[in-house]
Amino acid sequence: MSIYEFYTIFGQIVFIAGIFILSLLSVALILGRILIKQERLIFPKLLLFTIDVFYGLFKKFAGNVGLDEKIVDQMGVEVRNKVNEKAFNDVDNKDKILVLPHCLRSPRCEAKLDSTGLHCTDCNRCVIGVLKNKAENEGYDVFIIPGSTFLKKIAQNHEFKGVLGVACHQDLNLAMMNLSHVPCQGVPLLKDGCVCTKVDIRAVLDKIGIETPQNMVLPNKSASCVVERPKRKIL
Numbered sequence: 547m548s549i550y551e552f553y554t555i556f557g558q559i560v561f562i563a564g565i566f567i568l569s570l571l572s573v574a575l576i577l578g579r580i581l582i583k584q585e586r587l588i589f590p591k592l593l594l595f596t597i598d599v600f601y602g603l604f605k606k607f608a609g610n611v612g613l614d615e616k617i618v619d620q621m622g623v624e625v626r627n628k629v630n631e632k633a634f635n636d637v638d639n640k641d642k643i644l645v646l647p648h649c650l651r652s653p654r655c656e657a658k659l660d661s662t663g664l665h666c667t668d669c670n671r672c673v674i675g676v677l678k679n680k681a682e683n684e685g686y687d688v689f690i691i692p693g694s695t696f697l698k699k700i701a702q703n704h705e706f707k708g709v710l711g712v713a714c715h716q717d718l719n720l721a722m723m724n725l726s727h728v729p730c731q732g733v734p735l736l737k738d739g740c741v742c743t744k745v746d747i748r749a750v751l752d753k754i755g756i757e758t759p760q761n762m763v764l765p766n767k768s769a770s771c772v773v774e775r776p777k778r779k780i781l
């Protein structure tokens with residue numbers, strides 16, 4: 547085979563691979579939008595494969611077609627939530643952990659942070675104390691962490707069979723990707739950032755397994771940054 551023939555065949559292979567990947571990303575994007583808008587899960591393995599293998603490229607592709615790159619993480623979280631839901635619910639609560647981000651805490655939080663995370667004293671200034679108490683009463687171990695490094699340490703030093711996490715879409719998707727050997731459920735933050743973030747408390751309690759009837763009064767979703775009323779229990 548001459549050099550010319552080699553490069554011709556090589557170019558054709560690259561061209562076909564490019565068309566294949568573009569088609570795969572397009573199909574996955576359509577399936578992901580159907581999942582987000584209509585809550586219909588179609589070809590979940592194809593979606594997960596595309597998100598996991600082409601993560602960076604998929605985000606760029608979404609951006610290039612005029613979408614927010616965050617949609618890829620949103621799709622990742624939604625598809626993993628649906629795929630893992632039954633397995634997660636089958637795990638005993640005593641074998642589950644709840645991982646909360648420390649950015650949910652009140653700016654006036656006085657809890658100590660060490661290598662295992664934040665030690666919430668349930669001062670009633672923010673939603674973390676509420677969620678921690680509720681989850682622990684159900685049997686969960688609770689960790690309040692500043693970042694993914696802490697999650698790696700938790701995975702190394704603790705035994706668990708199910709994980710419920712709260713984080714921004716990207717951190718949540720990547721954490722669920724890394725913990726794919728364990729049934730995971732995730733609740734994305736309503737407002738992300740480094741401080742004063744927000745979470746849908748009802749969604750977290752629902753995943754924990756605590757029913758919250760619609761008429762039940764829940765703390766303000768932005769409870770971590772509202773004016774505090776320390777003497778009144780917020781849930």
Ligand code: SF4
Binds near residue numbers: 654657666670676
């Ligand atoms: S309830 Fe919130 S503000 Fe109070 S100690 Fe726990 S994390 Fe900190």
